[in-house]
Amino acid sequence: MNNILKEIESNINNYGHHITIVTEGLYPRFAYTIGALDKVNFEIIFAGGIFYSNKEVSKIINIIIEKLEEKKNWVSFKLEIDILGVFTLSEVDSSWSKLLMLGAYDFYNKNEIPTLQIIPDINHYTFDIPKLKNNFNPSKEPVWKYLVDEWDYSVAKNVTVVTNLDALFGQPITEVMRWEEDEWEMFSGAGPDVEKEEIRIVPIGLLLGLDNSISQALKLDIGKGMWRDKSDMKWNKWG
Structure with missing residues (x-):
């Protein structure tokens, strides 16, 4: 100190x-x-x-x-x-x-x-x-x-997520992948199309605050993902 x-x-x-x-x-x-x-x-x-x-x-x-x-x-x-x-x-x-x-x-x-x-x-x-x-x-x-609330999810509270600026400007997240135990990608739009300068790494609590429906992603097995169309916003599993 x-x-x-x-x-x-x-x-x-x-x-x-x-x-x-x-x-x-x-x-x-x-x-x-x-x-x-x-x-x-x-x-x-x-x-x-x-x-x-x-x-x-x-x-x-x-x-x-x-x-x-x-x-x-x-x-x-x-x-x-x-x-x-x-x-x-x-x-x-x-x-x-x-x-x-x-x-x-x-x-x-x-x-x-x-x-x-x-x-x-x-x-x-x-x-x-x-x-x-x-x-x-x-x-x-x-x-x-979470400045005042307790973390209430099963994953570690210090998890960060790779996302893009479109999602952070309020566009719906439409693609999610879980690559490792504590490693997710959550993009608005097609992940491969996201430019490097558009990528940001943020606390998972931030994205859950923007859209709690992505909490389903926390239950994905490693190597699995899900997607949805903006027209109906219904999650689908890859494959």
């Missing part, structure tokens, strides 16, 4: 803030700052947004903080960042920040930390991005329900 605290303090001293990126767990990746509060009166969080790599998320956060220092009015904030898209900001309810930003609450030892959520434009808005301005409700944000 002391080493983590030293790293946070070092980054704040050297760069003005520290960025924590959380990638392990049953829920989507998220990233948040520690130290931006003293510069722009808010900490910043980017929850979900699997369209972007970790490196791109850090870049987006850093540029937004830089621009916020120039323009303090976050309500009208709108920023285009080269090919990454256009970003706005929204307030974060403390019910979310207290679940996601444990490091910031430990660092400041405060009961409340004003926080802003980064919102990408519609072309980059994947279904793992929650509405943090609302009070946390797992039934309304099923992709994030």
Whole structure:
């Protein structure tokens, strides 16, 4: 813990803030700052947004903080960042920040930390991005329900799945294969047609939150798969 605290303090001293990126767990990746509060009166969080790599998320956060220092009015904030898209900001309810930003609450030892959520434009808005301005409700944000709910499936809770951006933009998953004990592919559209840059690896809990009907895939034998047509959405076994 002391080493983590030293790293946070070092980054704040050297760069003005520290960025924590959380990638392990049953829920989507998220990233948040520690130290931006003293510069722009808010900490910043980017929850979900699997369209972007970790490196791109850090870049987006850093540029937004830089621009916020120039323009303090976050309500009208709108920023285009080269090919990454256009970003706005929204307030974060403390019910979310207290679940996601444990490091910031430990660092400041405060009961409340004003926080802003980064919102990408519609072309980059994947279904793992929650509405943090609302009070946390797992039934309304099923992709994030395992922040508070117990894992209730027979497979290991740390399983990840290979999927594609179409699925993460809300298109129905139509093909599923189980290659190993804890290795699945779940695609919207034909798997062989998915381009490399469209592939993402996500927690299985994320996809179950998007569409619980894929829970049938957890019962597949190794080497088996299933498919469905969008016209009737009925699962069929391969072969």
